[in-house]
Amino acid sequence: xxxxxxxxxxxxxxxxxxxxxxxxxxxxxxxxxxxxxxxCPHGVITNLEENLxxxxxxxxxYNYNRGRYIRxxxxxxxKNYPSLSFEDGSIFTFFNKNIxxxxxxxxxSQEYSIESLTGASQFISRDRYAQSFLYYFLFSFxxxxxxxLTKMYNHPDDGWEMDVIEIFNKKTKISVIYKKFLKKxxxxxxxxxxxxxxxxxxxxxxxxxxxxxxKKLKPIFxxxxxxxxxxxxxDMYIYEIYPNIKIPFLSNxxxxxxxxxxxxxxxxxxxTIELKIFKKGxxxxxxxxxxxxxKTKKFKVKPLFVYRFLKDxxxxxxxxxxxxxxx
Numbered sequence: 252x253x254x255x256x257x258x259x260x261x262x263x264x265x266x267x268x269x270x271x272x273x274x275x276x277x278x279x280x281x282x283x284x285x286x287x288x289x290x291c292p293h294g295v296i297t298n299l300e301e302n303l304x305x306x307x308x309x310x311x312x313y314n315y316n317r318g319r320y321i322r323x324x325x326x327x328x329x330k331n332y333p334s335l336s337f338e339d340g341s342i343f344t345f346f347n348k349n350i351x352x353x354x355x356x357x358x359x360s361q362e363y364s365i366e367s368l369t370g371a372s373q374f375i376s377r378d379r380y381a382q383s384f385l386y387y388f389l390f391s392f393x394x395x396x397x398x399x400l401t402k403m404y405n406h407p408d409d410g411w412e413m414d415v416i417e418i419f420n421k422k423t424k425i426s427v428i429y430k431k432f433l434k435k436x437x438x439x440x441x442x443x444x445x446x447x448x449x450x451x452x453x454x455x456x457x458x459x460x461x462x463x464x465x466k467k468l469k470p471i472f473x474x475x476x477x478x479x480x481x482x483x484x485x486d487m488y489i490y491e492i493y494p495n496i497k498i499p500f501l502s503n504x505x506x507x508x509x510x511x512x513x514x515x516x517x518x519x520x521x522x523t524i525e526l527k528i529f530k531k532g533x534x535x536x537x538x539x540x541x542x543x544x545x546k547t548k549k550f551k552v553k554p555l556f557v558y559r560f561l562k563d564x565x566x567x568x569x570x571x572x573x574x575x576x577x578x
Contacts, residue, residue: 260321262329262345265303269346274302278390279397281415295401295413296322296337322410336499337403337411340388349393353494355400355429356387356436357448357501361485384502385439387416387432396421400432429453442467446504447489448552457489457555457577470562470574482561489556490524498550512557512576513566524552554578 277298281289300321321342327333328342335342340352360383383405390399397420403413416435419428433453441447441464449455471482488509492498504524559565559574566573 260329262332262335266346268302268304270302271347271349274299274347275392275395277302278399278401278415279395279418281418289415289418291415295415296403296411322412334497334499337413338386338501339497339499341497341499343390349395351391351393353389353391353450353452354386354448354492354501355389355432355450355453357446358385358439358441358444359383359446359502359504360385361443361445387436388413389428389432391421398423398428400428425452437463444487445485447487448492448501449489449555450494451491451553452494455491455555461489461556461575461577465575468558468560468574470565471560472562479561479563483559483564485560487556487558487560488554491553491555493551496550496552512554512578513559513564524550 278295281291283289303321321328322337328335332345335345338357339354343350343352386403388401388403390401392398397418399415400417400419401413402416403411405411417428417431429452433455437460468487471477471485473479473482484506509524555578557576557578562572562574564574566576568576
């Protein structure tokens, strides 16, 4: 059973401290370094914590202050606002309604290296510093002249952090922004991604996207360490999400609820995923403690692509066995 931690934060009081102008200026006043990347002395979420009044020096003292700040992944920040999250950008809109934060792309990596598994004879242990979760967001502001593309990732020990990737003028066509963004995503090393989610607003050409890494998708054969069910847990899924649907804890996807797209099953809806969610309730005694999450909720998504690594699970399409299916 999955567990999480409720944090001892009062988001309503923190919102009163939030300086909107200061936050906007931080996001949009960046200088490009020699390598073409925007110079950020520290990340967006660290800046947000400072903006809310957390002491800069204390933010990094996690051995003593863990649980006091807002960056811990997959965590309810305040029991009174159980659906606010960094993962759908809702936390930023909560602090100021002029902020719109759209999730453009999310991916969750395997805990194991696919390339290593296909070539190694021994079990490959998890790299605890691997960036298991990655998100791209587009910030826009109702009363401002700029838009900001950011990239959010997590560190197993320190939690979420976010970098400014690109700054656009408000008049920049959204098609131009999406084109630049997709170039960055196409360059990501996609082998080892278990789940990828694209916003419907991107109008992604899924076949063109898959062509960039399809040659690297190779079957994994069972051995003494790699059992069939273990290999099935490595399968790759790509979904499309509607921009108006907020999924606060997307990383809490219940993998057991993912349907088998290679075989027909009328009992399973192929257009929903189940995620563990957190409900408002009498949880004061649970603050700061790990609690079991038993509640799940279905969210509407559109499956685009599946790849199965176990060759025994492949299906015959036009006379050929394949692990690829476009949906």
